[in-house]
Amino acid sequence: MATQEQVIDLQRQNAVLNRLLDVSLILNSNLAIKPLLGFIMEATCEITSSEAASIMLYDRNADQLRFVAANSPGTDMAKLAAIPVPMEGSIGGQIVRENRSIMIQDESDPRIYRPVDNAIKFRTRSLLGVPMQIKGEVIGVLESVNKREGPWTEEDRSHLSILASQAAVAIQNAQQAEALRKAYDSLHQLDKLKSDFIAIASHELRTPLGVILGYASFLQEEAQGEASEHATAVLNSALHLRNLIEDLTNLRFLQLGSTELSREPVPVSALIEAAEHDVHSLIAAKGTKLIVDRTHGEALVNVDRLKIGMALTNILNNAIKFTPNNGQITIAMEKRHHEILIRVQDNGMGIPPDKLERIFDQFYQVEDHMTRRQNGMGIGLSIARGMVQAHDGRLWAESEGLNKGSTFIIALPLVEPHN
Ligand code: ADP
Secondary structure, three states: OOHHHHHHHHHHHHHHHHHHHHHHHHHHOOOHHHHHHHHHHHHHHHHEEEEEEEEEEEOOOOEEEEEEEEOOOOOOOOHHHEEEEOOOOOOOHHHHHOOOOOEOOOOOOOOOOOHHHHOOOOOOEEEEEEEEEEEEEEEEEEEEEEOOOOOOOOHHHHHHHHHHHHHHHHHHHHHHHHHHHHHHHHHHHHHHHHHHHHHEEEHHHHHHHHHHEEEEEEEHHHHHHHHHHHHHHHHHHHHHHHHHHHHHHHHHHHHOOOOOOOOOOEEEHHOOOOOOHHHHHHHHHHOOOEEEEEOOOOOOOOOOHHHHHHHHHHHHHHHHOOOOOOOOOOEEEEEEEEOOEEEEEEEEOOOOOOOOOOOHHOOOOOOOOOOOOOOEEEHHHHHHHHHHOOOOOEEEEEEEEOOEEEEEEEEEEEOOOOO
């Protein structure tokens, strides 16, 4: 028969174990670092029946410990965090070095590191410290300070050790989550800087470019002979620059989600013809053969001519650019269910399978820009995809691999089936 005392003791132990279980559930619930540390402090005092608790983490580079949490009354955490605790001559240091717990029952024990007490005006009378470890590596120390009644027990030691091992994992998780969040924030900041720079640069370039274009066309008309040829060269380069700036502006509009569409029913053949017209001089210069396969008839789409035209032209420009001289490009269309697919196929340099999606990222180019032979900024495809998606369509690339040609497919919702 158990005595009354034994029953009470068992009930107490049961309550502590239940509390440990609750604590472990909360520690696993992805708390942010600050509330997490506060919670560990409270749980330590409650489970080991003490007045205060603290956590020190081991700084491997400086080979010293630093307080990251403490809950003794009136503790100035900033002050405490600023006091490094040496590995030699402190209990914390000994716990980390020897990877074992230490129990101090008497306030006259010389191992108590008094500089900390003095700095925060606290008196350590007794102390139980356990290592916090992850996969055998000690990352710090969890200490329970000033047992409320009587001495520390072996039970306190084992309960605090259980708490410390769970706390270590939770702290590491929270630290990693925080580091990730910070990295994400700075990426976001960088992305914003990039977008702002693009917006400012493209805006500021417009005015001087307008002046160059005006004078160059004036000169081209007025000048004679060689001077006129020079003016034409200036004009063409300025027009090229204007296209680049327009691309940057379009990219920004797409990012802001503010592309306005003025839709109308347009035959797909008209879109293809307009794009053919846009690239005809480039085709002629490179001797590319352009075949438009009309065997699948006609189809109507409800689109903004200019915006879809821009997507198609960008794709065609690429097909010409990334196909060697005298290459061949085929444009074909095919109705499939409620969509019309426009395929632009070339027999050029092709795209490696792992880059088929990445090429649609802004500023991404398969070839390094230092070694690449073709010009461009790497935004044509992101604009094209943005424009197509704004029409509830899809754009993707297919290729058998390097030097096996590429096919870009635009899928647009069909307005009315046309047979
Ligand atoms: P840019 O042409 O200015 O580099 P794009 O966004 O239009 O930018 O294209 C991104 C990248 O995708 C290109 O740099 C190229 O590496 C690849 N690419 C696009 N079209 C083709 C194609 N038809 N054949 C091979 N590679 C292509």
